[in-house]
Amino acid sequence: MSALLNTVETYRSLQPFFSIGELNANTAEIRLHFGVQLTQSTRNVLDVLHRYASKYYGVSYRSKSKIAAELGVTRRTVIRACNALESLGVIKQYELKRHNGDKRRSSNAIVFVPIKPAVQPNVTTECHDKETPNNAKESSNTYVTDVPIKIAIEDVVKEDVNPKASPAINPNDKANLEASLPDGWFKQSRAYASDANDLYRITGELFKAKHATDLRVEDHVEEFGEVLRRSWVSLKGGRINRTKWYAYLFAAFKRTAHEIERRERFAPMQRDIEALFNV
Known part of the structure; x- marks a missing residue:
């Protein structure tokens, strides 16, 4: 053509x-x-x-x-x-x-x-x-x-x-990162990223880890943020090899995502049981 x-x-x-x-x-x-x-x-x-x-x-x-x-x-x-x-x-x-x-x-x-x-x-x-x-x-x-x-x-x-x-926002500009990430995630993760690329990489591991679930990051930012914090502490303490940092993060995020999904799946049943015994 x-x-x-x-x-x-x-x-x-x-x-x-x-x-x-x-x-x-x-x-x-x-x-x-x-x-x-x-x-x-x-x-x-x-x-x-x-x-x-x-x-x-x-x-x-x-x-x-x-x-x-x-x-x-x-x-x-x-x-x-x-x-x-x-x-x-x-x-x-x-x-x-x-x-x-x-x-x-x-x-x-x-x-x-x-x-x-x-x-x-x-x-x-x-x-x-x-x-x-x-x-x-x-x-x-x-x-x-x-x-x-x-x-x-x-x-x-x-x-x-x-x-x-008609200026387009530079996705590397830290002043604009918060708007491009899930609500609340910038606040949870910014302290553990060395730069904008690192922050995107960390967030990418989270999205890959929770991909098989129906979870929204916005609904669980504090739990995922705590996973990131604990992982960072382990890294700084020498319990995680720096070369395996992102792989470790992926596994930790994935484990947490499935735990949250299981908890939410059985939550109605748990409430029914509690209601039955409270009668």
Whole structure:
């Protein structure tokens, strides 16, 4: 199929979110659930894509060369990072051509894929950078919406936009971490994280551990916080090897999650028994 044109209409049709808030939350989810699988260079590229996806929420058309220059890395490094993110199903790359003149190749549109049900880009044509593998993993997300996107339409599309015009939140900024984590969890966990990445990693272990249950972290932050505190004390006391810290956390969170689930499952029965003997 022919490539898409770098027009306003194309960017609007690819736009997966309605607001900066949705974009910020989605990037936080990516770092939360895939942080362990991302190299530092891939996280850096993710953050740049995030910052330049604030005009058409979730669509970045900053060139890989400019991303590389901004990060002080090679273009090949940026391409590898984008391919890695695409293989995880968190972005899609669309090849674009200039909408006027010679129709030569333009910068790719890199579109964030909603991690939670929201909106899906209303475009079925997908192409990749020349150096993108043909067997890149497709995202399993297939969300659809018929709600119109309300944004100001520009007469001319420039290759780059000023991200300060509609600033996206940097997910590494500790001032904004609390809003991107489950209610109450920031307060419980911040003292045990060395930096933002460590905090996301700790939270990621918690989410993986309670995945098989129906528990909400928000409902049990104090219990999970106590697990984290005890684990930290064991680490500082030398009872846990630092290299096994996250594995230990995962096991402790998982054990606690199943204990809470069992307790809640049998709570009605326990209340019935107590009521029977109190009669």
